[in-house]
Structures are given as structure tokens and as C-alpha cells.
Amino acid sequence: MPQVRIVAKNFMDMVAVLPAMKLDKLYESTFICEAVLRSLPPLAKKYALQMLFIESPVTAKLFEEWVLPDGFSKHRVAIERLLQLRVFLETNDRKKETSYTMNPKFQSNMRKYLVQGGTLPREPMSLGVTVRLPTLEDLEAYAHKQWECFLLQLINSAQAQRLTNFSSSMIRVFQRGLLSSRENEAPRLTENGFQFLLMDTNAQLWYIIREYITTSEDRGIDPTDLISFLLELSFHSLGEAYNMNSLTEVQCKAIKDLADLGVVKLQQGRKESWFIPTKLASNLSISLSDSSSRRQGFVVVETNFRMYAYSTSKLHSEILRLFSRIEYQLPNLIVGSITKESLYTAFENGITADQIISFLQQNAHPRIAERVPTVPENVTDQIRLWETDRNRVEMIPSHLYEDFPSKEVFEGAADFAREVGGLLWEDSNKMRLIVRGELHQQMRDFLRRSK
């Protein structure tokens, strides 16, 4: 997976940057406390549990004494995390000695949880009311379809057959950072956008949810409410039906958006309506690194630059179109070829050769997956060569100096520029020279002096 710069690694990273007040408010919910506890690194988890029944501050020194020298870095990470999430609060006494206390709200909630056991956020509805619920496979297919549909709308709304209920302004919010739209031009995918498409579903969901939460204030919704609801949602059981009545107004609105993303499925009974969490919902609180559910590869690339993708997905065809020319679309096969022109378009959009190659390699069809290399060497070489070919021209901001009063001044200036390592070009006949832009001031000073 290429390095993803655009995504907070984890839901908790986002929780950690919330202002103190909001965080404290979040800890009023037992689920959040539990979710936060679960998300902690092992050592931090241990510290939190150790402190659960200690109310007085414990000095940092004492903590340090618990760890062996080689575990010190882990210790620092754990403490930092606990402080970030305000599970621990830092106090400095008069002697400037640091000590930690546990966040009282977190502490009391967790104690309660430990003593009384957890309760579900809400009870599933009885089967009598909901009649027939979709099977887990159906639910997964639904979630997958819904998500793909959303992505398609995101990257190319013209291609989406069925639009989600997101307002166009909402979609624009999601597109921010993924697509660049110059004036009077159709929006184009940026480098980040392409990386986004290459990520697996969980990572993509995170990105979208994060955007969804961080922009909620503009829609008049408190992000804390959303975060707590989303975390709550991840504690619901997969495939069970939950009554919509039990939701607050904010949650009700949010659940509809989540349905568009495929996180929940909404169903309407005779009298009541309910939502059913899908796998995407239960994955919400799992950190990214756990998501190893790779889908099967589907792309075959041949030595003649032909590309055959076993896929029915419009999304795939849109992704492939970013760097290849699609020539045939069959019911379960997309045929295209990688051409210089198609790659140049991709490079222009900031997609790199390495991204394309790693996409082709990671999604290699199982038939060719054992082949070494999975993507023919001449194709990968050529993709890289075309990229480097484009990068042969280097731009250096620079200044042109001409009209020198005399040969001496010109030569002096040229020597000076050479000395400071900024001379790019000189023409001694016409007495002109070009020097790196950042040295302009020095050049000016020098020329002034030599007058």
C-alpha cells in the first residue's frame, strides 16, 4: 500500500485532537470509554487499568520506575497517548514534579462498566416485528454496492447510474482534496485522489467519515455527537435490526447518510422502521492496520501493454481509465491498453508511475499472481521510463543579467556566480549570464560593489 498521507490513521487520532471540553463530554458515554480503552497500545492499556482505582496523583517518576530501560520508548508512547486522549491528566506540583491522575469521568464510567458489565447501546428488535432480515452475505453485498456507488459518484458523477442522497455540496466537501477543479474544466483526480482510490475500503471509509465529522459544524451539528454516535454504532451487532425510534434527531439524520455509504441498511416495516449495521459499521472502531481483508485481484497485463480486468465494477473501469485507454467493456471483462498518451494524462494529474505499477501488481489476477513478475517487466520499465522521460526538464527559477558595461564587469560577475555555485549559463560574446534566482540579492550586491 502506498504511503497514505491524507488520512488520520485511526479514528482515535481524530478523537485525540478534539478540544478538552468536548473530549470530556465524550467520556460521559460508557461505549466511548470502552472504545478508547480498546484502542490504546498494550502498555497504555495496562497503565489505564492499573490507575482505574487510584484517585490520587501518581508521579511520573514512579511510572518510570516500572519500566526496564529498553522499554522506555514504549513507555513514552503510552503516556503520550494517554495524555492526548485525556485519559490521564497531567499536573505539576510546586516542586515542578509531574504526576498523572486519571480523568474522573473516564474512571467512574470504566469502574461502572467493570462492576456492572457492559450493556448494549440499544436492544435489537424482536424478529416478530422485523419479519425477514437480509442474510449476512446479502448485507455485505449491499454494503459493497452502496460504497462503490458512492465512490463512483465521488470521482465521476456522470458515470454513476444511481446517485446517493448526498447533496451536491456534501459531495463537493468529500471531493475536496481528492479532485482538483480548475475553472471551466471537469474536475480531475489529484495525486491524493488516486491514492485514495488505491486504498482498501476501510481506509477509504475512514477518510470520508473524517471529512464528514470535521465539516459537521458547518451543518450545525456538534462533531462530538457524531463521534459518539459512530463509536456507539460500532458496538451494535452485525446484521441485527435496531429501531429508528431510539435515535435522537441528530442521529436520525446521520443514519441516513451512513446508509448512503453502506454502513447501515435501512428498512421500513409496516409501522416501524429500523436500521441494520453492516460489516462497515463494525469495522469503524477497528484500527486500520487490522483491515487485511484484501479483495481478490482482477487485472492481467500482457507484454503488449494490453490490460484485461476481470470486473463488473464501473468503479474499476473508472480507476483503470485514469491511466489506460479502455477499449472494450464486456459483461465481466474490461479490456484496455496502457499507452503513452494515457499515461501522460495520468502523470499530468499527479499520479506516479509507482502508484500505477503497485496498483497493477496488487490487483494482479490470481491466474498470473504466481508469475514473476506479475506485471511484465517490459511494461513496468516502460511506464517508469515514460515518467522519467517527462521529468527530464527541470525548472530552476533564475535571473538573466545582460547589458554589462564592460567585459571586466561581466567576467567578474560570471566568476562570482560560479564561485557561489549559481552560474547556470553564460554567453561571453553577448555578455549575458543566467544565475539561480535565490542568489539574486547576492548578485545585485556584487554588481553594485563592482561599479
Next chain:
Amino acid sequence: MTLNWTPQQTSMRTAANVSFLPTREREANKRDFTKLELKVDHSNRPLWACADGRIFLETFSPLYKQAYDFLIAIAEPVCRPESMHEYNLTPHSLYAAVSVGLETETIINVLNKLSKTKLPKEMIDFIHGSTANYGKVKLVLKKNRYFIESPFPEVLKTLLKDDVISKARISLEEYQAGETFSVSKTPGEMDTHSGLLDGADLAAAAEEKETHSFEIDPAQVENVKQRCLPNALNYPMLEEYDFRNDTVNPDLNMELKPQAQPRPYQEKSLSKMFGNGRARSGIIVLPCGAGKSLVGVSAACRIKKSCLCLATNAVSVDQWAFQFKLWSTIRDDQICRFTSDNKEKFRGNAGVVVTTYNMVAFGGKRSEDSEKIIEEIRNREWGLLLMDEVHVVPAHMFRKVISITKSHCKLGLTATLVREDERITDLNFLIGPKLYEANWLDLVKGGFIANVQCAEVWCPMTKEFFAEYLKKENSKKKQALYVMNPNKFRACEFLIRFHEQQRGDKIIVFADNLFALTAYAMKLRKPMIYGATSHQERTRILQAFKHSPDVNTIFLSKVGDNSIDIPEANVIIQISSHAGSRRQEAQRLGRILRAKGRLQDRMAGGKEEYNAFFYSLVSTDTQEMYYSTKRQQFLIDQGYSFKVITSLPPPDTGPELSYYHLNEQLDLLNKVLNAGDDAVGLEQLDEDADDIALLKARRSVGSMSALSGASGMVYMEYNTVHGKKTAQGHTKTKQKDPSKRHALFKKRFG
């Protein structure tokens, strides 16, 4: 997004002699066939068929072998790399299918069985449309009488409505004309597709078929054939020769020698030709080095009648004569060569004559000897007309040759049948449909031809050369400048050293540019052969190359492109080439395709992964880059891949290779700039009388794109080789200097 493919779709329906849009153009529009209905068990079926005639075949399917055999019979291969093949259904390919005995319904049934989706209606209509007329009528030579034969009496009636044909008809009872045909039975096709046909189809295929026929006047055959072509009645006739029942023409007693064991694909191509016990006319396509001559000789041995074998030049004539003696039991006095300096005659009443197209088609005055021989050729009824390298010869030459010689069966052989140009259309109707085309990669896997590592070496232009290259006044020297690029020279020198010293290989260096050829060869002190090299010298150089451990590299101009047989060579370095000709690239590769070493090492998974190397050296940022992409297309479509090498020679090499110092490079640059424009251009070969002189006229007129092959559509033999000679064919004792001979010819006939 809206899709726009209706125009093509309608043109597909009109079948027959529709001229298809060039492939590239069609590929520019995306095709959306997502609406096709997938069958439930689609994963078990190997192919997709699109409404525009394109077919995709999975090579990893368990049904691949059968599906491949079937598709190659009904469709034109577009590209055949490792995992997925593409084919196009065209009127020509369907014509070929029908002519080897496949029927419309069989084609549709089998295709439907193999297809993952329901067949698109357009395709079914197209097959119906294309096969409606094709293959329905056969021209059969039986007991030296020409018959027009068809299983469909109504078709014959249609034909007889035509004036020319009805006049040509010979009726035994004049008064009974028109309505009755003689009825006979012919054995059904014994074909290899049986695996794909179910019981009913099989029974239908094996059943004897009733055929209706009428006889026509032998003098009118050409006219009748003309009337049946697509531009007239549109019932193109297939020609079949019932050689077993031919009692009039004397038999030629020749058999294949026991050691001549045709390989599986050679057998298969022959089985297509002799599928129903008769000999069909048509074209067989095999890569260079895969043993085309054995196929030709085997065909002649089966027919066992007099055979006229046509080659492109005198050297090939010698090679063919040699092949006949090598593979068959033919006696020396039964085979003869007929070239400008070799006018032999066979003894007895049947035999094999090997000659060139030009000798037969020559229109001017001949010497007394050759007039006699040509008269014999004209008068004889040939059992087999064997034509080598049919892709080289222009259509009017064929017309002439075919009208001069009377033959029962014509077999064309070629390595690079390039499709979709007009000339192939002509070939289709002048010789016959393509009977078989081998898959290069399969032959490589089977170890029948060498596994070649192809590489394109990028040589950056040096600053000074590139500056001159860009100058307008040097437009005529552009080629010389990029060929003489010192970086290219160093890369070439490096490769030669590497292969000579590290691997002990035998290397051919090709250069079209004579100036470069001379400069390279002189500087590297290697022998070279070009148009003006005398025959003795050629023989001497080739002998040394074959036998001497000290001569491991030779430089060849384009005289070496075609049929020069140098089985020892396994490395080719190409430093300059003829613009964008895909065929030249393929032919040059063919020089090293002949498999070497032990078979088991060569097979897939054997010891040697690659045993031959093909390097194409190109100077970056020059026209060469553009051309080289074009040139490689044919080979890439056959599944070859070109690896790009950018760092040759390795950066740490210093003055041990030439032109290391700037002043040497500048010296070289001066030499190039000071040479006359003529000296640095392409090699202009004098035409030899043995060669196809008719091409000479064309040389000056071809458009640039056609000449270069850059249009991707047209192939033109820019220049053919003359008087070249290999040691294999050195059975002749006396050989004249080609240039002298040429002068004599001029004098005599000019």
C-alpha cells in the same frame, strides 16, 4: 457517456468485400458490450465474442487448445501474448473457414458453445452474411476436365444465369442445357474440430455429401473465375485438385525420406490442405525458421505430380532445390533450377522446377535457352504451384505468373502475412484462403523455434550530435547522425564484446545505412557484406563466420534481411533500419529463430531460458524512437516483448571502448558532416534480373508512410536482395559477379 459504434456495426452486416476500418482507428472508440448476457457456467467457457467481430480468448482455459484450433480457422489473430489472445472475425477469415470445410451453422454452434456470453446477434448475422456465398462453389480439376461443383444446385443455377459462365459450360447433350447437373458423392471433411462438435454435428460432417457439378471449357477457366469474384457474382470459387484420380498427368515418384519427420504444427498445416483427400489451394503462415520448406516439400510429395516452385531470388532457388533433395527421395535428374545463369531441364515426363517469380513473369525478350524452358513451363500442367514468400510479391506479378502457368493446386508460404491491406485481398482470391497460421509463442514453448530475448537499447545522443541533428541544413544527414551517434557506437561495441567474449555467440550486425555500416565495420575491424560485395567474397565471409572461431561477428546491409540462411548466428544487433517496417523487423528476427542446441533445453522450463538475442539500438529523441515503436508492433502482437535497456555501455566503462574522448567524437561528427549527402543515405541496391524488377518502378512513388510501414497498413518491398548467397546453396560450381551479370542483362535485353 454515449457510445458510438453503430456505423461499424452496420458495415459488419454487409459482409463480403467490405473494407474494414484500420484496427487502430476502430480501437480509438471504446466498445461497450456489457449488456451481453453471461451464461451461468461462463467461467468454464474460454472466450468472449463482441458484436464488432472481436473475440477474446483465455489461454488458461482447459478448452484452450480446441478453442485455439477453431479460432485460428475462422478468425484473424490480432495479438497472441501469454494469457489472452485477441482475434477478429473478418470476411476473409470466414472465407478461409468455409473453404476448409466448416459450415455456417457449425461455426455459429461451436462459437456459441465456447462463448461465455450469448452470441451477439450482430455476429451471427455477420457470419451468415459472410458465409452465404463463400465456399459454396468449387472449381475442381478432375481427369483434366474442369468442373464447377457445389452441394447447392440453386447456386449453380444462379451462376449459369451469367452469360460468360453459361457460354463456358460444356454440355454433353447440348439440347438438355441448363437444368440438370451431374450428381456425385464426395467424402466429408475429416477434421480436427471433432472435440467441439456434438454427435449430430459430427455425423453431419462425416456424412458423404451430394454434390452437383457441370463442366466448363478449360480455355474459359480464367474468365469464369473472374466472374465469380466478389466484385461480380460474388461466389468466389475454391480450387481443389483431386490428384488421386488424375490419370492424365504423369506421376512423379517421390516420397519423404524417413528422417523427415514433420512436426505437429507442420502436420496440422498439411492436414488443412489435404483435409478431404483433395489438395486445396491456399496460404500457410509459419514463422521464419519453423520449417516452411519441409511443409512445401511434404505437400509436393503427397501430390506426387510435377511441381513448379517459385522463389524470390536466385539464392532461394538454390536453397529450395537443396531442401527438395534433403527431405525427399527425388532423383537429381528430376529436379532442376531455372535462373538467369542456371538453365537446367529435368529428364523424364515429370519433375520439379525451381525458379524465380521474375523469370516466369519476365515480359521482355529472352535468350533461346530460357525461351525453350519457359515454353515448357507454360505448356505443362503442374500438379502443384509452390510459392515462397508470397507477402513480397505484388499482385500483378501473381496474376501474370498464375495466368502463364497452369496448375491444379497453389500453395503460398510466408512468415509474415500482414493483414488487412489490399494485397492480402488479392492473395486471398488469387492463391486461396489462409489455411493455417502458427502461434509463435506456442512454437517457442515447444522448442521449435528459438526463444529470443528482444531488447531496445536507448542511446542518448551526445550533445554535439544532437545539436547538428536539429539543424535544418542537415535534414538529409539526420539518419547518418543518429546512427553514428557515439553512444550508439559504444553500446554496439560493448554488446559485441560481451557476446563474443562472455557467451561465445555468433553475431550479425544489421545496418541499412551504408555509411554507418562501413564506418562501424572498419572501426571494429569486422567483415561486412553489402550489395556490391562480390559473390566470392560473400561466400568466403560466410564460410569464415560459420567455421572460424576468430570470425564471430559480421556486418550486413539489408541484403541480409531475407532468406539468407545463417543458422549459426544467435545474436542480432540492429544499428539502423528501414524506417517503420514491421516486416523487416520480423524478417531480421527470423535470421536467428532457427532453434539451436538440444530440444529439451529449449522447451519451456528447460535449461536455457533465452538462447537468442535481438538488440535494436535507437538514439533517443530522434525519429528512430518513433519508428522503432512501429517496427516492433508485429512482433509484440505475436507475444514478444521488448525490454528497454537504458544504461549501455555501463557508466563505468571508459576508454576501452571507442569514442570515449570528446575530440574523437568531434572527429567522427566532422566525418559525418563532410560526407556527401548521397554517401550517408540508404543503400541503393541495383536490381538484379533475378529479382522482382517490377518493384523498381514503385520505389520512387510510394508515399512516405507506406514506405516506412508507418501507416501500419501497407507493406511494400522497398528493395529486394540480389545475388546473395549462402554456403548451403553453394552447389553451383561457377558463379558470376552479380554486377557484371547485371550489365550483361542490360545489354542483351535493354
